[in-house]
Amino acid sequence: MLNSKIGQMVLAIAALAVVVIALMLLARIADRLPEKWRRWLAPAIFAGPALIMLGVGLIYPAIRTTIMSFYNSRSTEFVGMENYKWVFTNADSLQSFVNTFWWVLLVPLVSTAIGLIYAVLIDKSRFEKVAKTLLFMPMAISFVGAGIIWKFVYDYKGAFREQIGLGNALITAFGGEPVRFLQDAPWNTFFLIIVMIWIQAGFAMVLLSAAIKAVPDDIVEAARLDGVNAWQMFKNITIPSIRPTLVVVLTTITIATLKIFDIPRTMTGAKYGTQVLANQMYDQSFTFADNGHGSALSVIIFILVIPIVVYNVRQMLLNREVRGA
Numbered sequence: 589m590l591n592s593k594i595g596q597m598v599l600a601i602a603a604l605a606v607v608v609i610a611l612m613l614l615a616r617i618a619d620r621l622p623e624k625w626r627r628w629l630a631p632a633i634f635a636g637p638a639l640i641m642l643g644v645g646l647i648y649p650a651i652r653t654t655i656m657s658f659y660n661s662r663s664t665e666f667v668g669m670e671n672y673k674w675v676f677t678n679a680d681s682l683q684s685f686v687n688t689f690w691w692v693l694l695v696p697l698v699s700t701a702i703g704l705i706y707a708v709l710i711d712k713s714r715f716e717k718v719a720k721t722l723l724f725m726p727m728a729i730s731f732v733g734a735g736i737i738w739k740f741v742y743d744y745k746g747a748f749r750e751q752i753g754l755g756n757a758l759i760t761a762f763g764g765e766p767v768r769f770l771q772d773a774p775w776n777t778f779f780l781i782i783v784m785i786w787i788q789a790g791f792a793m794v795l796l797s798a799a800i801k802a803v804p805d806d807i808v809e810a811a812r813l814d815g816v817n818a819w820q821m822f823k824n825i826t827i828p829s830i831r832p833t834l835v836v837v838l839t840t841i842t843i844a845t846l847k848i849f850d851i852p853r854t855m856t857g858a859k860y861g862t863q864v865l866a867n868q869m870y871d872q873s874f875t876f877a878d879n880g881h882g883s884a885l886s887v888i889i890f891i892l893v894i895p896i897v898v899y900n901v902r903q904m905l906l907n908r909e910v911r912g913a
Contacts, residue, residue: 650890657883661876671884681885684863687777691848691864695784696841700834702785703792708822711800720797724790731787735854738783742769742855773861780862783851788844792837799833800826832903839900843893865889 660667675681703723710719726734743753744766751757756766769779803826811825827834849866852858858867865885873882 661878671880684868688865695845699788702789707797727790731850799830803829
Protein backbone atom coordinates (compact mmCIF):
# COMPACT_ATOMS: atom_id res chain seq x y z
CA MET A 589 0.00 0.00 0.00
CA LEU A 590 2.76 2.44 0.99
CA ASN A 591 4.85 1.56 -2.08
CA SER A 592 1.85 2.09 -4.36
CA LYS A 593 1.19 5.54 -2.85
CA ILE A 594 4.84 6.49 -3.23
CA GLY A 595 4.71 5.31 -6.83
CA GLN A 596 1.63 7.44 -7.53
CA MET A 597 3.31 10.49 -5.99
CA VAL A 598 6.43 9.94 -8.11
CA LEU A 599 4.30 9.60 -11.26
CA ALA A 600 2.39 12.78 -10.41
CA ILE A 601 5.60 14.74 -9.81
CA ALA A 602 7.10 13.38 -13.03
CA ALA A 603 3.99 14.31 -15.00
CA LEU A 604 4.06 17.82 -13.53
CA ALA A 605 7.74 18.16 -14.41
CA VAL A 606 7.04 17.09 -17.99
CA VAL A 607 4.23 19.64 -18.30
CA VAL A 608 6.44 22.44 -16.94
CA ILE A 609 9.31 21.56 -19.29
CA ALA A 610 6.91 21.37 -22.24
CA LEU A 611 5.51 24.80 -21.41
CA MET A 612 9.00 26.28 -21.14
CA LEU A 613 9.92 24.84 -24.54
CA LEU A 614 6.71 26.12 -26.10
CA ALA A 615 7.36 29.56 -24.62
CA ARG A 616 10.85 29.65 -26.16
CA ILE A 617 9.47 28.50 -29.52
CA ALA A 618 6.72 31.13 -29.38
CA ASP A 619 9.35 33.79 -28.68
CA ARG A 620 10.99 33.11 -32.04
CA LEU A 621 7.80 33.08 -34.09
CA PRO A 622 6.56 36.07 -36.12
CA GLU A 623 4.56 38.72 -34.28
CA LYS A 624 1.18 37.66 -35.73
CA TRP A 625 1.72 34.10 -34.40
CA ARG A 626 2.89 35.25 -31.00
CA ARG A 627 -0.27 37.27 -30.40
CA TRP A 628 -2.48 34.20 -30.09
CA LEU A 629 0.08 31.50 -29.26
CA ALA A 630 1.60 33.16 -26.15
CA PRO A 631 -1.74 33.58 -24.33
CA ALA A 632 -2.69 30.01 -25.28
CA ILE A 633 0.54 28.66 -23.77
CA PHE A 634 0.17 30.45 -20.46
CA ALA A 635 -3.62 30.34 -20.09
CA GLY A 636 -4.05 26.89 -21.64
CA PRO A 637 -3.09 24.78 -18.59
CA ALA A 638 -5.30 26.88 -16.31
CA LEU A 639 -8.24 26.51 -18.71
CA ILE A 640 -7.69 22.75 -18.94
CA MET A 641 -7.61 22.43 -15.13
CA LEU A 642 -10.72 24.62 -14.91
CA GLY A 643 -12.49 22.36 -17.38
CA VAL A 644 -11.46 19.15 -15.64
CA GLY A 645 -11.98 20.37 -12.09
CA LEU A 646 -15.05 22.60 -12.47
CA ILE A 647 -16.85 22.61 -15.82
CA TYR A 648 -16.95 18.84 -16.40
CA PRO A 649 -18.12 18.06 -12.81
CA ALA A 650 -20.82 20.75 -13.13
CA ILE A 651 -22.11 19.26 -16.39
CA ARG A 652 -21.91 15.72 -14.99
CA THR A 653 -23.76 16.71 -11.81
CA THR A 654 -26.51 18.41 -13.83
CA ILE A 655 -26.98 15.27 -15.93
CA MET A 656 -27.05 13.05 -12.82
CA SER A 657 -29.78 15.22 -11.32
CA PHE A 658 -32.17 13.84 -13.96
CA TYR A 659 -31.38 10.19 -13.13
CA ASN A 660 -32.29 7.89 -10.27
CA SER A 661 -30.23 7.30 -7.14
CA ARG A 662 -27.80 4.97 -8.96
CA SER A 663 -27.64 7.09 -12.14
CA THR A 664 -28.96 4.15 -14.16
CA GLU A 665 -32.45 5.31 -15.14
CA PHE A 666 -33.68 8.65 -16.46
CA VAL A 667 -36.39 10.06 -14.16
CA GLY A 668 -36.74 13.60 -15.52
CA MET A 669 -37.74 16.21 -12.94
CA GLU A 670 -38.58 13.71 -10.18
CA ASN A 671 -35.51 14.61 -8.12
CA TYR A 672 -36.37 18.32 -8.25
CA LYS A 673 -39.98 17.50 -7.37
CA TRP A 674 -38.68 15.64 -4.31
CA VAL A 675 -36.50 18.60 -3.31
CA PHE A 676 -39.49 20.95 -3.25
CA THR A 677 -41.93 18.54 -1.57
CA ASN A 678 -39.89 16.59 0.99
CA ALA A 679 -40.33 17.93 4.54
CA ASP A 680 -36.63 17.75 5.47
CA SER A 681 -35.66 19.42 2.21
CA LEU A 682 -38.18 22.23 2.73
CA GLN A 683 -36.84 22.72 6.26
CA SER A 684 -33.34 23.09 4.83
CA PHE A 685 -34.63 25.82 2.48
CA VAL A 686 -36.21 27.72 5.39
CA ASN A 687 -33.08 27.45 7.52
CA THR A 688 -30.82 28.46 4.63
CA PHE A 689 -33.06 31.49 4.02
CA TRP A 690 -32.49 32.67 7.60
CA TRP A 691 -28.75 32.07 7.28
CA VAL A 692 -28.54 34.05 4.01
CA LEU A 693 -30.74 36.85 5.34
CA LEU A 694 -29.09 37.39 8.73
CA VAL A 695 -25.41 36.51 8.35
CA PRO A 696 -24.48 38.98 5.56
CA LEU A 697 -26.60 41.83 6.94
CA VAL A 698 -25.57 41.49 10.60
CA SER A 699 -21.90 40.72 9.84
CA THR A 700 -21.62 43.69 7.50
CA ALA A 701 -23.46 45.99 9.94
CA ILE A 702 -21.16 44.99 12.82
CA GLY A 703 -18.06 45.32 10.65
CA LEU A 704 -19.15 48.74 9.35
CA ILE A 705 -20.07 50.18 12.74
CA TYR A 706 -16.86 48.81 14.28
CA ALA A 707 -14.73 50.21 11.43
CA VAL A 708 -16.29 53.66 11.78
CA LEU A 709 -15.95 53.75 15.56
CA ILE A 710 -12.29 52.70 15.69
CA ASP A 711 -11.16 54.67 12.64
CA LYS A 712 -8.08 56.74 13.55
CA SER A 713 -8.49 55.87 17.23
CA ARG A 714 -5.54 55.29 19.54
CA PHE A 715 -6.07 51.54 19.83
CA GLU A 716 -7.19 50.94 16.24
CA LYS A 717 -4.71 48.14 15.47
CA VAL A 718 -5.47 46.22 18.67
CA ALA A 719 -9.22 46.63 18.17
CA LYS A 720 -9.01 45.39 14.59
CA THR A 721 -6.96 42.39 15.64
CA LEU A 722 -9.52 41.36 18.26
CA LEU A 723 -12.42 41.34 15.79
CA PHE A 724 -10.39 39.78 12.98
CA MET A 725 -8.99 36.89 15.06
CA PRO A 726 -11.98 34.54 14.47
CA MET A 727 -11.22 34.69 10.73
CA ALA A 728 -8.04 32.71 11.45
CA ILE A 729 -10.14 29.84 12.83
CA SER A 730 -11.68 27.27 10.49
CA PHE A 731 -15.44 26.81 10.49
CA VAL A 732 -14.98 23.39 12.11
CA GLY A 733 -12.75 24.88 14.82
CA ALA A 734 -15.24 27.67 15.46
CA GLY A 735 -18.04 25.12 15.64
CA ILE A 736 -16.19 23.09 18.27
CA ILE A 737 -15.43 26.22 20.33
CA TRP A 738 -19.04 27.38 20.29
CA LYS A 739 -20.33 23.88 20.94
CA PHE A 740 -18.62 24.13 24.33
CA VAL A 741 -20.08 27.62 24.83
CA TYR A 742 -23.58 26.27 24.16
CA ASP A 743 -23.11 23.02 26.08
CA TYR A 744 -26.13 21.80 28.07
CA LYS A 745 -25.80 19.20 30.83
CA GLY A 746 -29.35 19.03 32.13
CA ALA A 747 -31.42 21.06 34.57
CA PHE A 748 -29.94 19.60 37.77
CA ARG A 749 -26.31 19.17 36.75
CA GLU A 750 -23.32 21.48 36.85
CA GLN A 751 -23.01 23.41 33.61
CA ILE A 752 -19.62 23.51 31.87
CA GLY A 753 -20.82 25.57 28.89
CA LEU A 754 -20.07 29.29 29.24
CA GLY A 755 -23.57 30.32 28.18
CA ASN A 756 -25.42 28.15 30.67
CA ALA A 757 -22.81 28.75 33.38
CA LEU A 758 -23.57 32.48 33.19
CA ILE A 759 -27.32 31.91 33.08
CA THR A 760 -27.33 29.61 36.14
CA ALA A 761 -24.91 31.90 38.00
CA PHE A 762 -27.61 34.60 37.87
CA GLY A 763 -30.31 32.20 39.02
CA GLY A 764 -31.75 31.21 35.64
CA GLU A 765 -32.56 27.80 34.22
CA PRO A 766 -30.07 26.25 31.76
CA VAL A 767 -31.01 26.62 28.09
CA ARG A 768 -30.90 23.88 25.43
CA PHE A 769 -29.14 26.12 22.90
CA LEU A 770 -28.52 23.43 20.29
CA GLN A 771 -31.46 21.09 20.86
CA ASP A 772 -34.57 23.29 20.76
CA ALA A 773 -35.84 24.39 17.33
CA PRO A 774 -36.18 26.90 15.79
CA TRP A 775 -33.95 28.98 18.05
CA ASN A 776 -31.00 26.58 17.69
CA THR A 777 -30.64 27.68 14.05
CA PHE A 778 -30.21 31.29 15.18
CA PHE A 779 -27.62 30.28 17.77
CA LEU A 780 -25.67 28.58 14.97
CA ILE A 781 -26.00 31.72 12.85
CA ILE A 782 -24.28 33.69 15.63
CA VAL A 783 -21.16 31.57 15.09
CA MET A 784 -20.99 32.49 11.40
CA ILE A 785 -21.54 36.17 12.22
CA TRP A 786 -18.72 35.97 14.78
CA ILE A 787 -16.40 34.72 12.03
CA GLN A 788 -17.47 36.99 9.17
CA ALA A 789 -17.69 40.29 11.07
CA GLY A 790 -13.89 40.57 11.08
CA PHE A 791 -13.74 40.05 7.31
CA ALA A 792 -16.33 42.79 6.77
CA MET A 793 -14.54 45.14 9.17
CA VAL A 794 -11.14 44.84 7.44
CA LEU A 795 -12.48 45.57 3.95
CA LEU A 796 -14.79 48.36 5.06
CA SER A 797 -12.09 49.96 7.21
CA ALA A 798 -9.78 50.06 4.19
CA ALA A 799 -12.57 51.60 2.10
CA ILE A 800 -13.26 54.26 4.76
CA LYS A 801 -9.59 55.23 4.83
CA ALA A 802 -9.67 55.59 1.04
CA VAL A 803 -12.38 58.29 1.18
CA PRO A 804 -10.67 61.49 -0.08
CA ASP A 805 -9.73 63.88 2.73
CA ASP A 806 -10.88 66.92 0.76
CA ILE A 807 -14.46 65.57 0.66
CA VAL A 808 -14.40 64.96 4.41
CA GLU A 809 -12.96 68.40 5.14
CA ALA A 810 -15.49 70.09 2.85
CA ALA A 811 -18.34 68.32 4.65
CA ARG A 812 -17.01 69.40 8.04
CA LEU A 813 -16.73 73.01 6.87
CA ASP A 814 -20.39 72.79 5.84
CA GLY A 815 -21.20 71.90 9.44
CA VAL A 816 -22.46 68.31 8.98
CA ASN A 817 -22.78 66.23 12.13
CA ALA A 818 -21.48 62.68 12.64
CA TRP A 819 -24.67 60.97 11.44
CA GLN A 820 -24.88 63.15 8.31
CA MET A 821 -21.21 62.44 7.60
CA PHE A 822 -21.85 58.70 7.90
CA LYS A 823 -25.06 58.75 5.85
CA ASN A 824 -24.16 61.21 3.08
CA ILE A 825 -20.38 60.86 2.76
CA THR A 826 -19.12 57.54 4.14
CA ILE A 827 -21.84 55.19 2.87
CA PRO A 828 -21.95 56.50 -0.75
CA SER A 829 -18.14 56.50 -0.91
CA ILE A 830 -17.74 52.88 0.25
CA ARG A 831 -20.79 51.48 -1.58
CA PRO A 832 -18.73 49.31 -4.01
CA THR A 833 -16.92 47.69 -1.07
CA LEU A 834 -20.23 47.18 0.74
CA VAL A 835 -21.55 45.30 -2.29
CA VAL A 836 -18.46 43.10 -2.46
CA VAL A 837 -18.62 42.30 1.27
CA LEU A 838 -22.34 41.51 1.22
CA THR A 839 -22.17 39.31 -1.88
CA THR A 840 -19.04 37.48 -0.74
CA ILE A 841 -20.51 36.65 2.67
CA THR A 842 -23.82 35.67 1.03
CA ILE A 843 -22.11 33.17 -1.28
CA ALA A 844 -20.16 31.69 1.64
CA THR A 845 -23.36 31.44 3.67
CA LEU A 846 -25.31 29.72 0.90
CA LYS A 847 -22.71 26.95 0.99
CA ILE A 848 -22.58 26.70 4.79
CA PHE A 849 -21.90 23.13 5.86
CA ASP A 850 -19.22 22.92 8.55
CA ILE A 851 -20.94 24.73 11.42
CA PRO A 852 -24.26 22.80 11.44
CA ARG A 853 -22.42 19.54 10.78
CA THR A 854 -19.96 20.08 13.62
CA MET A 855 -22.32 21.48 16.24
CA THR A 856 -25.57 19.54 15.75
CA GLY A 857 -24.91 17.04 12.98
CA ALA A 858 -27.64 19.03 11.17
CA LYS A 859 -30.17 17.45 13.55
CA TYR A 860 -32.86 19.06 15.73
CA GLY A 861 -34.23 21.05 12.79
CA THR A 862 -30.94 22.71 11.82
CA GLN A 863 -30.60 21.14 8.36
CA VAL A 864 -29.28 23.40 5.57
CA LEU A 865 -29.04 22.89 1.81
CA ALA A 866 -25.33 22.06 1.62
CA ASN A 867 -25.57 19.52 4.42
CA GLN A 868 -28.74 18.04 2.91
CA MET A 869 -26.83 17.62 -0.35
CA TYR A 870 -24.01 15.84 1.50
CA ASP A 871 -26.41 13.54 3.34
CA GLN A 872 -28.26 12.55 0.19
CA SER A 873 -25.09 12.01 -1.85
CA PHE A 874 -22.88 10.22 0.69
CA THR A 875 -24.90 9.13 3.72
CA PHE A 876 -27.86 7.77 1.73
CA ALA A 877 -25.93 7.17 -1.53
CA ASP A 878 -28.65 8.91 -3.56
CA ASN A 879 -26.88 10.55 -6.47
CA GLY A 880 -30.10 11.92 -7.96
CA HIS A 881 -31.31 13.88 -4.94
CA GLY A 882 -27.80 15.00 -4.03
CA SER A 883 -27.11 16.25 -7.55
CA ALA A 884 -30.45 18.09 -7.72
CA LEU A 885 -29.66 19.90 -4.47
CA SER A 886 -26.18 20.74 -5.76
CA VAL A 887 -27.63 22.24 -8.96
CA ILE A 888 -30.12 24.30 -6.96
CA ILE A 889 -27.34 25.72 -4.76
CA PHE A 890 -25.38 26.57 -7.91
CA ILE A 891 -28.41 28.31 -9.44
CA LEU A 892 -28.94 30.33 -6.25
CA VAL A 893 -25.32 31.52 -6.32
CA ILE A 894 -25.34 32.62 -9.99
CA PRO A 895 -27.47 35.82 -9.60
CA ILE A 896 -25.29 36.99 -6.71
CA VAL A 897 -22.09 36.47 -8.73
CA VAL A 898 -23.58 38.19 -11.80
CA TYR A 899 -24.69 41.17 -9.69
CA ASN A 900 -21.24 41.42 -8.11
CA VAL A 901 -19.50 41.35 -11.50
CA ARG A 902 -21.89 43.96 -12.92
CA GLN A 903 -21.23 46.28 -10.00
CA MET A 904 -17.48 45.88 -10.44
CA LEU A 905 -17.75 46.70 -14.16
CA LEU A 906 -19.95 49.75 -13.45
CA ASN A 907 -17.49 51.02 -10.86
CA ARG A 908 -14.64 50.55 -13.33
CA GLU A 909 -16.53 52.52 -15.98
CA VAL A 910 -17.25 55.34 -13.53
CA ARG A 911 -13.59 55.52 -12.51
CA GLY A 912 -12.53 55.43 -16.16
CA ALA A 913 -14.89 58.27 -16.99
